[in-house]
Amino acid sequence: xxxxxxxxxxxxxxxxxxxxxxxxxxxxxxxxxxxxxxxxxxxxxxxxxxxxxxxxxxxxxxxxxxxxxxxxxxxxxxxxxxxxxxxxxxxxxxxxxxxxxxxxxxxxxxxxxxxxxxxxxxxxxxxxxxxxxxxxxxxxxxxxxxxxxxxxxxxxxxxxxxxxxxxxxxxxxxxxxxxxxxxxxxxxxxxxxxxxxxxxxxxxxxxxxxxxxxxxxxxxxxxxxxxxxxxxxxxxxxxxxxxxxxxxxxxxxxxxxxxxxxxxxxxxxxxxxxxxxxxxxxxxxxxxxxxxxxxxxxxxxx
Numbered sequence: 300x301x302x303x304x305x306x307x308x309x310x311x312x313x314x315x316x317x318x319x320x321x322x323x324x325x326x327x328x329x330x331x332x333x334x335x336x337x338x339x340x341x342x343x344x345x346x347x348x349x350x351x352x353x354x355x356x357x358x359x360x361x362x363x364x365x366x367x368x369x370x371x372x373x374x375x376x377x378x379x380x381x382x383x384x385x386x387x388x389x390x391x392x393x394x395x396x397x398x399x400x401x402x403x404x405x406x407x408x409x410x411x412x413x414x415x416x417x418x419x420x421x422x423x424x425x426x427x428x429x430x431x432x433x434x435x436x437x438x439x440x441x442x443x444x445x446x447x448x449x450x451x452x453x454x455x456x457x458x459x460x461x462x463x464x465x466x467x468x469x470x471x472x473x474x475x476x477x478x479x480x481x482x483x484x485x486x487x488x489x490x491x492x493x494x495x496x497x498x499x500x501x502x503x504x505x506x507x508x509x510x511x512x513x514x515x516x517x518x519x520x521x522x523x524x525x526x527x528x529x530x531x532x533x534x535x536x537x538x539x540x541x542x543x544x545x546x547x548x549x550x551x552x553x554x555x556x557x558x559x560x561x562x563x564x565x566x567x568x569x570x571x572x573x574x575x576x577x578x579x580x581x582x583x584x585x586x587x588x589x590x591x592x593x594x595x596x597x598x599x600x601x
Contacts, residue, residue: 307343340369359390361441378409391440435505448496515553524562547581561588
């Protein structure tokens with residue numbers, strides 16, 4: 300399956316005319332996962348052609364306003380749209396209390412089923428993927444998240460065609476079992492290979508730290524905050540944020556394949572090349588996120 304990423308919001312605490320508050324939407328088959336829900340996220344979903352009622356999970360990195368102020372409106376929209384799923388919400392310590400407060404703060408119309416879980420390491424473990432979390436450094440409890448597609452056993456189609464093997468017996472090969480075909484023993488290892496799953500890591504709102512490097516190890520895509528340019532690294536450290544150069548260092552040291560910079564201060568809106576140039580000096584395959592930008596990550600067929 301393809302992993303599809305939509306950047307719904309790419310600004311930090313203060314939005315601009317071009318950039319909405321933080322939110323990333325990840326689509327993987329029937330799974331529709333929203334990471335953070337800044338103010339205005341549900342409207343951004345509409346602009347991106349995303350049906351909010353398809354949403355299956357909401358992951359919260361931390362409880363600063365620019366990452367969560369869109370939650371009340373999203374929940375109300377789901378309730379008024381007859382949302383028939385249970386919205387699974389994940390976040391750091393305090394998430395249950397804050398979600399309860401959100402439901403108390405206004406007159407909620409309708410009903411919606413919500414399941415809230417506070418997490419620290421393993422977040423989700425499904426048949427085809429897992430999601431992991433790691434604690435970051437940002438004042439309030441804050442998590443980075445990784446979506447990791449599980450490795451899959453694939454058939455070498457060219458060899459299968461050559462041997463003219465067909466039918467239900469192929470399933471045994473995928474299970475790693477040898478088969479009998481036309482009087483011969485066919486070893487599963489000769490007709491199969493392991494396809495490594497894709498990994499997408501999101502590291503937002505944190506001071507530079509070594510845990511982020513190990514957590515992002517060998518990511519196909521690393522999405523990282525880069526709130527400041529390198530000449531303001533002291534301010535970045537003080538406010539527990541990263542520079543573009545530091546984000547690039549995480550990408551390089553983690554051996555990630557691609558880096559997308561997000562959560563960039565409005566002070567660089569007229570000159571984003573400054574941020575991009577600093578990152579590219581360290582990690583060439585870098586790009587700056589724009590609101591409503593879409594990416595697709597898929598496996599190559601053998």
